[in-house]
Amino acid sequence: MAITEPPVHATGDKGLQAGALGLVGNMVIGLASVAPAYSLAATLGYVVLAVGDKAPSMFVLAFIPMLLVAFAYRELSQDTPDCGTTFTWGTKAFGPWIGWIGGWGLAVSAIIVLANVAEVAAIYLFKFLGQDGLAESLPAKVLLGSFFIISMTWISARGVVLSERIQYVLISIQFGVLITVSIIALIRVFTGTAGDQAIMPQWSWLWPGGLDASSIAAAIILCIFIYWGWDACLAVGEETKDAGKTPGRAAVLDTLILVATYVLVAYAVQAFAGFSDEGIGLNNEENVDDVLTILGEPVSGAIVASLLLLTVSISALSSTQTTILPTARGTLSMAVYEAIPQRFAAVHPRYMTPAFGTMVMGVAALGFYLVLTFVSQNALADSIASLGLAVAFYYGVTAYSCVWYFRRTLFSSVRNLFMRGIFPLVGALAMTWAFVQSAVDMIKPDYGYTAFGSIGGVFVLGVGMLALGIPLMLACFAFGTKRFFRGETLNANTEVKVPDNY
Amino acid sequence: MHLTVGYLATPTGDDGVALARALAKTFGAEVDVVLVVREELPDGHPGRAEYQALLINKGEQWIAEAVSALAIGGVSATPNVFVGESYSESLMTFAEDKASDLIVIGGARDGIFGGHVIGSVAGALLHRSPIPVALAPRGYSEDPPDTITSLTAAIPTRPGDDNPLPFTLTLASAAGLPIRMITLVSAENLAEAESQRELRQMQIAAAEENCRVAARALPDAPEIESLVADGTTLESALKKLNWDDGDVLVVGSSRVAAPKRVFLGSTAARILAGTDAPVVVIPRES
Numbered sequence: 001m002a003i004t005e006p007p008v009h010a011t012g013d014k015g016l017q018a019g020a021l022g023l024v025g026n027m028v029i030g031l032a033s034v035a036p037a038y039s040l041a042a043t044l045g046y047v048v049l050a051v052g053d054k055a056p057s058m059f060v061l062a063f064i065p066m067l068l069v070a071f072a073y074r075e076l077s078q079d080t081p082d083c084g085t086t087f088t089w090g091t092k093a094f095g096p097w098i099g100w101i102g103g104w105g106l107a108v109s110a111i112i113v114l115a116n117v118a119e120v121a122a123i124y125l126f127k128f129l130g131q132d133g134l135a136e137s138l139p140a141k142v143l144l145g146s147f148f149i150i151s152m153t154w155i156s157a158r159g160v161v162l163s164e165r166i167q168y169v170l171i172s173i174q175f176g177v178l179i180t181v182s183i184i185a186l187i188r189v190f191t192g193t194a195g196d197q198a199i200m201p202q203w204s205w206l207w208p209g210g211l212d213a214s215s216i217a218a219a220i221i222l223c224i225f226i227y228w229g230w231d232a233c234l235a236v237g238e239e240t241k242d243a244g245k246t247p248g249r250a251a252v253l254d255t256l257i258l259v260a261t262y263v264l265v266a267y268a269v270q271a272f273a274g275f276s277d278e279g280i281g282l283n284n285e286e287n288v289d290d291v292l293t294i295l296g297e298p299v300s301g302a303i304v305a306s307l308l309l310l311t312v313s314i315s316a317l318s319s320t321q322t323t324i325l326p327t328a329r330g331t332l333s334m335a336v337y338e339a340i341p342q343r344f345a346a347v348h349p350r351y352m353t354p355a356f357g358t359m360v361m362g363v364a365a366l367g368f369y370l371v372l373t374f375v376s377q378n379a380l381a382d383s384i385a386s387l388g389l390a391v392a393f394y395y396g397v398t399a400y401s402c403v404w405y406f407r408r409t410l411f412s413s414v415r416n417l418f419m420r421g422i423f424p425l426v427g428a429l430a431m432t433w434a435f436v437q438s439a440v441d442m443i444k445p446d447y448g449y450t451a452f453g454s455i456g457g458v459f460v461l462g463v464g465m466l467a468l469g470i471p472l473m474l475a476c477f478a479f480g481t482k483r484f485f486r487g488e489t490l491n492a493n494t495e496v497k498v499p500d501n502y
Numbered sequence: 503m504h505l506t507v508g509y510l511a512t513p514t515g516d517d518g519v520a521l522a523r524a525l526a527k528t529f530g531a532e533v534d535v536v537l538v539v540r541e542e543l544p545d546g547h548p549g550r551a552e553y554q555a556l557l558i559n560k561g562e563q564w565i566a567e568a569v570s571a572l573a574i575g576g577v578s579a580t581p582n583v584f585v586g587e588s589y590s591e592s593l594m595t596f597a598e599d600k601a602s603d604l605i606v607i608g609g610a611r612d613g614i615f616g617g618h619v620i621g622s623v624a625g626a627l628l629h630r631s632p633i634p635v636a637l638a639p640r641g642y643s644e645d646p647p648d649t650i651t652s653l654t655a656a657i658p659t660r661p662g663d664d665n666p667l668p669f670t671l672t673l674a675s676a677a678g679l680p681i682r683m684i685t686l687v688s689a690e691n692l693a694e695a696e697s698q699r700e701l702r703q704m705q706i707a708a709a710e711e712n713c714r715v716a717a718r719a720l721p722d723a724p725e726i727e728s729l730v731a732d733g734t735t736l737e738s739a740l741k742k743l744n745w746d747d748g749d750v751l752v753v754g755s756s757r758v759a760a761p762k763r764v765f766l767g768s769t770a771a772r773i774l775a776g777t778d779a780p781v782v783v784i785p786r787e788s
Binding site for chain 2: 021025029033073076077081082083084085159161163164321322325326329330332333347349350351352353
């Protein structure tokens with residue numbers, strides 16, 4: 001090919017550093033990735049179901065392993081930035097097979113969360129529109145949910161993203177609504193106008209005493225989901241204005257905001273609703289999948305109640321943005337290193353997105369969603385629990401990779417020892433424990449709401465999705481170029497900058 | 503003469519390159535090819551900057567194909583890859599900086615429908631570019647002419663619409679091209695006409711007026727052919743015109759255009775949709 005002149009970069013002030021974020025921008029991104037209203041609505045009831053009035057303590061406790069794993073993310077993404085994340089780091093630390101499965105764990109999380117988002121957004125939108133009948137109807141729910149999956153995938157493939165400003169507005173609304181409703185609920189509890197079901201908040205709710213290991217593991221797997229994405233603000237140092245300080249500060253502030261809000265909401269819900277098995281009580285089976293909005297109307301009337309429903313629905317939908325595209329970039333990276341078929345490495349010439357990978361993910365999510373809704377008695381609960389498993393899995397892989405990848409420089413400084421060694425290792429062990437303990441519990445048929453013969457449904461969905469990666473990996477090995485699996489395209493010594501020349 | 507070519511690695515992008523090649527050869531123009539890659543905004547996941555770098559890299563590979571396609575036709579071009587939020591914005595800024603004479607793009611929408619169904623980038627340019635915009639029709643790259651062989655100016659029938667004739671004459675004189683003028687008269691003008699006879703009369707009057715304008719603009723005018731196409735609708739009138747491979751149609755902007763800006767009027771838009779030849783839309787005179 002005759003190229004007359006080498007191409008010129010004319011990136012100017014719109015170049016790689018264009019999106020430099022300040023403190024607020026950094027915080028907003030971290031919070032938007034978490035999608036607090038949606039996360040709380042989807043999990044709070046199940047956490048209460050698992051640990052009773054100790055839910056607030058679980059929100060605090062589950063945060064610790066998340067924090068420790070986030071350190072691993074930060075260290076790795078600063079040392080070896082790459083769109084492949086867990087896949088790239090896992091491969092560099094432990095070789096192609098572990099790396100591939102780590103990348104698969106990431107993709108599985110995105111697939112499951114899309115299905116869950118669709119379910120949540122559909123139910124809450126119907127309820128917001130006053131169509132409670134439709135929210136209960138399986139065909140209506142599946143139709144709207146499938147529509148959401150298809151349109152979200154389409155929007156992502158087209159590369160349409162929410163601007164920082166819109167995310168800022170959405171996040172402000174979420175926190176505004178959650179905090180306002182909680183404070184009103186608590187005021188009514190303290191002034192005695194909350195009704196007979198209300199109970200006084202207890203300090204003991206903050207201490208996880210008297211719980212067995214299974215309950216804690218179940219709660220932590222659920223709570224992983226409500227903090228999932230929080231690590232974002234730590235990992236995006238490269239695009240921050242003051243990269244040395246801003247991400248750290250943003251992370252600390254985000255942490256305080258998130259933990260405080262979650263604990264506040266949990267306290268408000270528990271105190272206002274009480275633990276009766278009737279009415280709005282938290283032990284009423286009918287309320288489990290929706291303890292958040294059940295409070296809306298009793299606490300502060302119909303308008304706030306519908307605002308809460310709408311907030312959850314929008315929060316769910318907007319969270320797909322921070323899920324689909326990064327995951328599609330991950331599969332793109334895998335394809336560039338020849339770990340999966342080349343098609344996934346294609347960038348759409350007009351939309352400039354990994355459109356093929358995005359579409360495949362959307363189709364997989366649609367398939368998972370349909371299977372889930374038709375075999376599961378409670379798609380919401382089962383998908384959250386299996387999502388927690390997938391996230392714990394790839395977080396674990398990432399944290400172990402961090403320790404092993406940096407093993408030679410661990411003792412060069414105290415900072416390295418903690419940030420690259422002890423913290424990630426403890427985080428990884430905690431993730432492993434939560435994963436194994438939950439998996440062992442989930443295999444029992446009485447776990448969750450669904451059972452396939454003598455095996456629990458959540459185990460089949462969660463572990464099954466992860467295990468599906470093994471035949472797929474073998475297929476990629478059998479029919480692919482094998483160069484990746486021989487360690488030729490990506491190994492511990494590969495310089496990952498722009499992975500494009502293989 | 504300088505051409506700014508907006509490129510995307512799509513069939514439409516290739517159409518634009520094919521038109522740019524014919525124009526550059528005809529007018530001996532300098533060519534800059536511009537490709538704008540999407541700006542990846544931070545989304546809170548590691549690897550964004552690497553993806554941006556990958557996009558730029560990809561853009562350079564894509565644009566190299568366009569540059570070599572031009573080189574095969576004997577036109578040397580400079581590639582430019584930008585990162586930007588808006589394709590059309592980056593293109594206009596670049597063309598203005600380079601004092602470009604023409605922005606050349608493929609006009610069609612990539613997809614199944616429409617010939618000159620305007621793509622989004624073309625749409626944006628056609629409603630505010632300060633520089634004339636040349637649009638290649640769909641499929642132009644499949645069988646492109648080597649050079650441009652004649653120019654056709656679409657003369658407006660309504661007073662106040664911009665007359666593209668002066669621009670066409672300038673352009674034609676740069677390469678010694680023959681010019682023809684067309685006036686489209688359709689039964690849609692019947693509201694103004696009492697009868698068929700009067701309509702016919704109007705058409706002839708229009709054609710004669712065209713010739714007079716041309717003669718006034720250039721006393722020693724080259725051979726200017728004047729055509730009147732009529733039909734019940736504008737589209738059927740357009741169908742009666744024959745286009746050679748090397749033809750280019752020049753149309754003016756709407757009367758609502760801001761001075762010195764392109765703004766595609768409704769008639770021009772219909773002309774665009776019904777024409778198989780490349781179309782140049784020129785900004786309104788001040």
